[in-house]
Amino acid sequence: MSENMGLAPPKSPPIRLTREVVNSGFKQRVNELSGQHMDACYQCGNCSSGCPLAQEMDILPNGIIRLVQLGQRDEVINSETLWICASCFQCTVRCPKGIDIQAVMDALRQMALDEGVDHFGPDQIDPEQAALVPQPGLVGVYRKLST
Amino acid sequence: MKRIGVFVCHCGINIAMTVDVKRVAEEAMNMPGVAYAQDYIYMCSEPGQALVREKIKEEELDAVIIAACSPNLHESTFRAAAEEAGLNPWQCEIANIREQCSWVHTNREKATSKAIRIVDTLVQKTILNESLEPIPVSITKKALVIGGGIAGIQAALDIADSGYKIILVEKESSIGGHMAQLSETFPTLDCSQCILTPKMVAAGKHPNIELMTYSEIEEVSGYVGNFNVKIKRKASFVDWSKCNGCGLCMEKCPAKVPSLFDRELATHGAIYVPFPQAVPNKPVIDKDNCIYFKSGKCRLCEKVCEIGAINFEQEDLIVEEEIGAIIVATGFETLPVPNLVEYGAGDVPDVIDGLAFERLLSASGPTVGEVRRPSDGMVPKEIVFVQCAGSRDPERYRPYCSKICCMYTTKHALLYKHRVHDGQPYIFYIDIRTGGKGYEEFYHNAELDEGIIYLRGKVAKIFRDGDKTVVWGTDTLTGRNIEIAADLVVLATAMIPKDSTAELVKKLRIQTGPNGFLSEAHPKLRPVESINSGFYIAGAAQGPKDIPETVAQASAAACKVISLFSRDHLEQDPAIAWVDEDLCGNCRICISVCPYDAREFDEEKGIVIVNEALCEGCGSCVAACACGATQQRNLSDSQIRSMVTASLGGE
Numbered sequence: 001m002s003e004n005m006g007l008a009p010p011k012s013p014p015i016r017l018t019r020e021v022v023n024s025g026f027k028q029r030v031n032e033l034s035g036q037h038m039d040a041c042y043q044c045g046n047c048s049s050g051c052p053l054a055q056e057m058d059i060l061p062n063g064i065i066r067l068v069q070l071g072q073r074d075e076v077i078n079s080e081t082l083w084i085c086a087s088c089f090q091c092t093v094r095c096p097k098g099i100d101i102q103a104v105m106d107a108l109r110q111m112a113l114d115e116g117v118d119h120f121g122p123d124q125i126d127p128e129q130a131a132l133v134p135q136p137g138l139v140g141v142y143r144k145l146s147t
Numbered sequence: 148m149k150r151i152g153v154f155v156c157h158c159g160i161n162i163a164m165t166v167d168v169k170r171v172a173e174e175a176m177n178m179p180g181v182a183y184a185q186d187y188i189y190m191c192s193e194p195g196q197a198l199v200r201e202k203i204k205e206e207e208l209d210a211v212i213i214a215a216c217s218p219n220l221h222e223s224t225f226r227a228a229a230e231e232a233g234l235n236p237w238q239c240e241i242a243n244i245r246e247q248c249s250w251v252h253t254n255r256e257k258a259t260s261k262a263i264r265i266v267d268t269l270v271q272k273t274i275l276n277e278s279l280e281p282i283p284v285s286i287t288k289k290a291l292v293i294g295g296g297i298a299g300i301q302a303a304l305d306i307a308d309s310g311y312k313i314i315l316v317e318k319e320s321s322i323g324g325h326m327a328q329l330s331e332t333f334p335t336l337d338c339s340q341c342i343l344t345p346k347m348v349a350a351g352k353h354p355n356i357e358l359m360t361y362s363e364i365e366e367v368s369g370y371v372g373n374f375n376v377k378i379k380r381k382a383s384f385v386d387w388s389k390c391n392g393c394g395l396c397m398e399k400c401p402a403k404v405p406s407l408f409d410r411e412l413a414t415h416g417a418i419y420v421p422f423p424q425a426v427p428n429k430p431v432i433d434k435d436n437c438i439y440f441k442s443g444k445c446r447l448c449e450k451v452c453e454i455g456a457i458n459f460e461q462e463d464l465i466v467e468e469e470i471g472a473i474i475v476a477t478g479f480e481t482l483p484v485p486n487l488v489e490y491g492a493g494d495v496p497d498v499i500d501g502l503a504f505e506r507l508l509s510a511s512g513p514t515v516g517e518v519r520r521p522s523d524g525m526v527p528k529e530i531v532f533v534q535c536a537g538s539r540d541p542e543r544y545r546p547y548c549s550k551i552c553c554m555y556t557t558k559h560a561l562l563y564k565h566r567v568h569d570g571q572p573y574i575f576y577i578d579i580r581t582g583g584k585g586y587e588e589f590y591h592n593a594e595l596d597e598g599i600i601y602l603r604g605k606v607a608k609i610f611r612d613g614d615k616t617v618v619w620g621t622d623t624l625t626g627r628n629i630e631i632a633a634d635l636v637v638l639a640t641a642m643i644p645k646d647s648t649a650e651l652v653k654k655l656r657i658q659t660g661p662n663g664f665l666s667e668a669h670p671k672l673r674p675v676e677s678i679n680s681g682f683y684i685a686g687a688a689q690g691p692k693d694i695p696e697t698v699a700q701a702s703a704a705a706c707k708v709i710s711l712f713s714r715d716h717l718e719q720d721p722a723i724a725w726v727d728e729d730l731c732g733n734c735r736i737c738i739s740v741c742p743y744d745a746r747e748f749d750e751e752k753g754i755v756i757v758n759e760a761l762c763e764g765c766g767s768c769v770a771a772c773a774c775g776a777t778q779q780r781n782l783s784d785s786q787i788r789s790m791v792t793a794s795l796g797g798e
Contacts, residue, residue, distance in 0.1 A: 014619075015625070017631045019529055023571065066622075
């Protein structure tokens, strides 16, 4: 569990923002895949407040959206959060701006899978834990293995 | 002996919880002259007032004392009730047993005993109260508006439309103020010129408005309804009665002077109008920069002026005007960029302020509406806007929120995107405040559709690196520092009062608050009046505000003036100082202590008299008078002595 909830890990270098980074196509691709509008988010944090798995995440859901807004692809794609998310729809139901955050998580998982970024190998899953891992997480693993 | 009635208010539980109101009424019956006493839950309500009116008649009372809240709140209410029942209003007194008793004490026994003494004190005063009549004061039904920005223009138009004469004084040569500098206005993106210039023209043409531009207030004396104002009409060196505004002189003038209207992003000649849509559209010669005034040679403007309107001999002129009411609408300026040391102290050429950016966006600006940076004229592709540049910074700059920056910065970023489609705007902010009709929606749409990156954090440092302007900030939402190599940086600098405001308020004898903005008489209930009668305030001179609020306040101030002018005469409170002419020794100590200039030496009588229209009844001269010649009506020495005795328990 991160002591720095929702914030990036300490000792991170500054983000050097340019229009190339902001308009690299990452945010636009997330919009496209999820059918959502990342710039609609005003960072109220309601998605994170209601998330039942927030305490297990390295970056809170609103932090994920924030990093997408700033074009920080690698940090998002490599985040554990995508795989901790249980797709329970709490965030989607709560969002005052009507963003389907669960769909955003789906889109990001899809992008991570397309890149072949490994998060879980079958050997990493302890059978006892596997019984506890939320189903969409396991589905994600299976989908990765099948591509 | 007078028959006095005492009415004790519970004020719900405000008084009754701490003070035994029934006992106060019982004890009052034992006081000298008291013929009737009664308590009631809400004395100010209609049944409460009816009780007072009824008992004045039934009990044949000569005077009443209402033991309730502060006289500031309801003295006028109860005096009106007493008058309705046939009493002279000055035979009604308020004993304050709430603010000065129940609210500040917890011990019921002691608070009750104090309340009884307070009532007794007022009984002693009332026994000796005289019946008084208000002093009628005439009104000059002509108003003065100081400041020709949108606030002054709106106030002047509203008063003029109601049929009263107005003088609109403006320091610059044209009216229009800051609004004339703006490109488009949030949240509707109306072109500022398009909505302002028709009002400027209307003010210029209105038969009831006399424009005095390029003029300043020299001196103000007198009092509400009867001010005498001296106005300095600065020498423009152009005979405006002859000038037809052809503009040839301005074309030919060889001098180059940075245009303050264009925030020094362009120049004009030493003879100039601040902007082409000026009202009046008449030029002035800037004496400090005119080649003839500096070197004795040139006079080119004079040569080209076919109608001979140039007059190098012109001098400042003082005009005197009789005025009934004054609206102060002197507006604002912004914290100078050089004050902001960590943002380059004005030495980084591509760090400009919001008003300069307005000029870059304006179709009539130095770049004809193209966004080009000052250093090399390049169209900026990475642009950073920094909010709270000097605002909300009590340690180093200004403690308050400048209120308009969140909205105009969003507008700036949006208009920039409309001009430079492939450019990227970033906005650093602490909080986004969009309180106003349609404001949150404007921000929401800008964020959603324009690709503006909002970064939550205050910028720490801005410096030049090659042709880039580097911004060091942070994004507290990710907890990451942000570095942007920008092409142009726009600072939303704090709104501050005009530097001339401090000098002006001394001449007017009105007040400013801790940040130098004009003080209103009451922050909620009297927001457009100064505490000094006859002065009204409007616009950003009172505090940071946007155009709709400014216009609303200006119309409200105008309404107050119209209401004042609708009366035949003013009524001055007669409970003021008066002089026993036989006793006055003419030492004149009263003149030196009077804060209202109400005491003046009468040469004929050889004594110091009271100007009843100016006297506010503060009592300073009464206390200072060495020979007891000056007395306050209904607060005579003998009244005060018996009041002090009563307040000490009657010993």
